Amino acid sequence: MSYLVVIPTYNERDNIQQLIPRVLEQGDAFHILIVDDNSPDGTGALAEELAHREPRLHVLHRPGKMGLGTAYAAGFRWGLDFGAELIFEMDADFSHDPAMLPVFVEEIRDCDLVLGSRYVPGGGVRNWPLSRRLMSQGGSLYARTILGVPIRDLTGGFKCFRRQVLEALPLDQVQTTGYAFQIEMTYRALLAGFRVKEIPIIFVDRVQGASKMSRRVFLEAVIAVWRLRFSLPRPGRPFAVLPPAAPSRCLLEGANAGRPSMS
Ligand SMILES: Nc1nc2c(ncn2[C@@H]2O[C@H](COP(=O)(O)OP(=O)(O)OP(=O)(O)O)[C@@H](O)[C@H]2O)c(=O)[nH]1
Numbered sequence: 294m295s296y297l298v299v300i301p302t303y304n305e306r307d308n309i310q311q312l313i314p315r316v317l318e319q320g321d322a323f324h325i326l327i328v329d330d331n332s333p334d335g336t337g338a339l340a341e342e343l344a345h346r347e348p349r350l351h352v353l354h355r356p357g358k359m360g361l362g363t364a365y366a367a368g369f370r371w372g373l374d375f376g377a378e379l380i381f382e383m384d385a386d387f388s389h390d391p392a393m394l395p396v397f398v399e400e401i402r403d404c405d406l407v408l409g410s411r412y413v414p415g416g417g418v419r420n421w422p423l424s425r426r427l428m429s430q431g432g433s434l435y436a437r438t439i440l441g442v443p444i445r446d447l448t449g450g451f452k453c454f455r456r457q458v459l460e461a462l463p464l465d466q467v468q469t470t471g472y473a474f475q476i477e478m479t480y481r482a483l484l485a486g487f488r489v490k491e492i493p494i495i496f497v498d499r500v501q502g503a504s505k506m507s508r509r510v511f512l513e514a515v516i517a518v519w520r521l522r523f524s525l526p527r528p529g530r531p532f533a534v535l536p537p538a539a540p541s542r543c544l545l546e547g548a549n550a551g552r553p554s555m556s
């Protein structure tokens with residue numbers, strides 16, 4: 294039984310060096326796939342070097358920056374070929390606490406897709422300016438309303454899929470990147486009848502490296518939600534959304550442990 298954590302990277306050299314051991318220490322079943330888009334800061338070369346010493350670390354190189362959505366699609370295909378039972382999405386910038394990975398494994402027992410959620414009881418955001426909070430929460434509300442799905446955090450990028458979900462979804466038809474990609478994957482999983490659950494996470498703003506958030510990514514999401522709503526057939530049954538998990542012990546103890554500090 295193996296679990297694959299897919300981590301897309303673009304200029305995350307300083308982060309991955311610290312993040313990789315923190316992920317692998319969560320258990321022997323955990324493997325990592327770094328999907329690097331030829332980062333100018335040498336993230337890909339560093340990952341390659343680390344992979345020589347660490348058999349549970351794998352690297353996929355792409356020739357240039359091609360967006361988060363296609364990086365994940367490539368990573369998911371790799372994970373299915375690899376034979377992973379569970380496939381995770383996770384950012385490289387320590388916004389997602391590696392100590393939560395075993396909690397996802399626990400929580401996916403009774404469902405097919407687990408979403409790390411900032412907007413269910415016990416979840417939250419640290420160190421984000423008000424503008425960013427409003428944009429994120431507003432974005433989830435907007436998407437939830439238009440798509441009619443009772444999910445509180447649709448734009449997050451810390452999630453865990455059973456392999457059957459990724460086998461069933463048409464990965465080559467997913468064209469969005471950025472936040473829209475996160476919305477699209479969850480929406481498609483719900484349309485296909487998979488059971489989805491949110492679990493509370495504390496999202497911490499990146500300390501090192503630069504954000505790839507842009508006006509283009511934002512606008513893509515605004516438009517993509519409408520396109521998703523009207524281009525994909527709706528099922529005649531309710532969506533299988535489970536009640537969110539209760540705040541976990543691991544969350545309280547684990548948040549922030551091992552992150553790089555501001556100093
Ligand atoms: N391979 C690849 N990775 C990307 C690309 N764009 C973003 N990433 C990675 O995707 C993850 C999320 O990107 P971030 O820049 O942190 O985006 P964000 O979390 O929405 O923004 P911040 O909250 O400001 O950090 C990070 O690990 C990035 O390095 C891309 O085009 N290709």
Ligand SMILES: [Mg+2]
Pocket residue numbers: 384386388499
């Ligand atoms: Mg980030």
